[in-house]
């Protein structure tokens with residue numbers, strides 16, 4: 328099978344391409360390195376079944392050429408993460424809405440299946456945990472930039488649903504805080520990267536607020552497993568799935584876990600979110616997936632617990648530090 332992965336050089340894309348190649352498929356990947364990193368896919372350059380194109384999903388000509396060639400599209404390219412979108416809402420709308428429209432409409436034109444990667448941010452600040460796929464969404468005001476990410480991903484979902492009514496084969500996955508090797512090392516916005524880098528370098532570990540807010544971190548191997556199951560199981564057709572690990576941990580406990588695993592002397596301090604992100608940010612108190620639908624239809628069961636996953640991630644960060652001191 329020929330597979331197109333948009334955002335292939337990103338954190339999740341780079342793991343997905345390895346898995347799809349391992350399963351014997353030919354992969355076409357595109358990325359503009361907005362956040363992705365050529366190092367993430369450099370080891371694949373010599374593989375004859377992997378073809379990389381440094382091009383944008385906004386470039387219709389190359390997009391059409393690639394979609395035409397392939398049987399299925401994993402659409403991962405996006406301006407990602409609430410913290411990274413702050414201050415740049417027009418770019419987010421361009422990529423996540425206009426870009427997704429191009430991917431989906433061309434896929435529809437050539438009748439190619441699309442797996443769209445959405446997010447737990449869809450649920451916004453709903454207090455109705457655990458979140459089920461059909462739950463209400465609760466968002467803050469448009470004066471707070473962070474909500475644009477949720478909104479653009481929701482528009483993406485609507486596009487998929489709309490085109491599926493016109494015959495497009497598709498599924499939607501909503502990830503919950505994926506982590507693992509190749510998480511951006513600068514830690515721009517991803518709490519696990521930030522804490523690991525701070526703990527490794529002996530700097531203060533900066534917890535936003537009181538740290539009682541919780542997340543359900545999902546190890547990247549489980550994320551890829553969910554994605555692949557979604558693409559290969561006929562029961563996934565037309566459906567939306569939460570792909571996450573329901574194991575809930577507070578951000579304060581996460582900081583302690585990372586500090587203890589590393590035996591770090593870093594002090595854990597509490598800071599106001601405005602120090603990091605300015606006024607365009609608002610935190611969410613709890614975010615937990617209900618994965619009954621994924622379990623029932625896809626047989627999706629996350630296998631890697633938080634401690635094991637953090638240890639594996641730390642190993643990668645340590646190696647990376649040796650390579651780039």
Ligand SMILES: NC(=O)c1ccc[n+]([C@@H]2O[C@H](COP(=O)([O-])OP(=O)(O)OC[C@H]3O[C@@H](n4cnc5c(N)ncnc54)[C@H](O)[C@@H]3O)[C@@H](O)[C@H]2O)c1
Pocket residue numbers: 333334335336337338339340357358359360361362363364382383384385402403404405406407408422426444445446447501502503504505506
């Ligand atoms: N990592 C998570 O925890 C998480 C959670 C929920 C949803 N998601 C979704 O999963 C997908 C992958 O996320 P990720 O964590 O790998 O993020 P990432 O930022 O590492 O990867 C996204 C990739 O898309 C690329 N990209 C951006 N704009 C592009 C464009 N116009 N054309 C081509 N490529 C472009 C970036 O350069 C980057 O390599 C995204 O759609 C994201 O919204 C991720």
